[in-house]
Amino acid sequence: MENTKKVITSIGKYYYPTKGGIEKVTKDIAEVLAKDGYVSKVISFDGKKHKSGIINNVDIIRFKELKIGPAPISIKFLKIFNNLCKDSDVLIFHYPNPIAEYALLKYKGNAKIIIFYHSDLIGYNGLITKIYNKMTDKVLNKADVIIGTSPNYVKSSKNLKKYEDKTKILPLCVNHGEFETDKLYDFKNFNFKNKILFVGRFVKYKGINYLIDSLKYLDKSYGLIIVGSGKLKNKIKEQIKENDLKERVLMLENLSNGELKSVYNSSDVFVLPSILKSEAYGIVSLEAMANKLPIITTELGTGTSFYNVDGFNGKVIEPKSSKAIAEAVKICIKNKNEYGINGYQKVRQEFSLDVFNRTILEILKEL
Structure with a gap:
């Protein structure tokens, strides 16, 4: 035409x-x-x-x-x-x-x-x-x-x-150029060696509760940054409090585009722990790849295991498993540079x- x-x-x-x-x-x-x-x-x-x-x-x-x-x-x-x-x-x-x-x-x-x-x-x-x-x-x-x-x-x-x-x-x-930055986010007293990042809405199918629970299987060098908002905000806060994780979880919301870019750039691994097929794609994972972050996604029969190639630019794991998240985090941190560069090149060439x-x-x- x-x-x-x-x-x-x-x-x-x-x-x-x-x-x-x-x-x-x-x-x-x-x-x-x-x-x-x-x-x-x-x-x-x-x-x-x-x-x-x-x-x-x-x-x-x-x-x-x-x-x-x-x-x-x-x-x-x-x-x-x-x-x-x-x-x-x-x-x-x-x-x-x-x-x-x-x-x-x-x-x-x-x-x-x-x-x-x-x-x-x-x-x-x-x-x-x-x-x-x-x-x-x-x-x-x-x-x-x-x-x-x-x-x-x-x-x-x-x-x-x-x-x-x-x-x-x-x-x-994603327009990968929009997410590239050299700036680091000022986390103030949140000084963990290994920073795990989640970005998204606080809704059930995102599986955020499993991500929070994964900290039980990781030592205290790992901290979790949760960026977003939504109707499950209070439940998430309750889970953090009940499990005595307030020192290890930082919740951020209403970030500017510049602040979000610097948060990506200051993190070590990105996790999208979705549990339902409602997560048809997950563009935030591409944003993380554009920032050279290794990514962890779940196998749902959707786009989450299309852009993420297990063992190449991240890990693809079973849904609803906090232990699987923790193990994948360790692997991604160990291979951060390799997975990060692979993902960065992949998003530029294919996405x-x-x-x-x-x-x-x-x-x-x-x-």
Whole structure:
């Protein structure tokens, strides 16, 4: 597909300046399309917080949503979707987003359809999942191209198995230059020889409790830095207190980008101890790799064991095992320089923004 004045509309739950993994991907795609000469539009459902308008040559249409669970709902969107997209040559749907997928099934236009499949629907009861998966099958059948973020996820997803022939892999990325720094973070009195780092939201599927518990199996030269916030913050504090680990765990939040970079640069190993497939990728691990940190991730059948090659740039371990985390930490500290350099080179060669941009443009031109 030639890009001259072709209109490409991306549909996602939310869009910049709303923060999040899917929001970042939507923004990266929309902006590279605009730079390459396409007419790039975005439809999102964060109109209560942000206004419609143009950002970096991307035309953003925001709807005010009702919230039912994690899913945005907009009756107005459903009523005008077909008319809104009548001039679009390509529609990119960021899945999962139930209202957008329902609109796609009612879509009457001739645009090419791309489904960017970020993850399965996880965390709902069996009936809801069963109904949603039936709709998903119809949505995927209607797609011209499906994009998965790792071959691991494509193979492990029941929804994607029958559509492997039209699924292409587009690995998520980081702009590695944004994370390189020589600055060190001032931890004040937190002076441990071996610093373990976690960055992320405080939610159940991240498995932070197993990471904290791993300190029981490590001597007192190891300290843990936890960066983030979320609804489990008080539970995490209670666990630290109950296990008498207040001196060995440092909790940080609301860091600036510069401060976060210096925390990465001041740490020795990064751990993403996720326990559920809700962790479809984990871009924070790529950020750690960009800072030459060895990484530890869990085997979930997702992207966490795609960018992390066991024994090369880190360790891949079983989930829900504090002992496994502790053993992996020791190995990564021992091989810090080798794993760190390997990961740094890997993220530059395979998971950079340049690679991401080039791949999405190639997918579009093949439509």
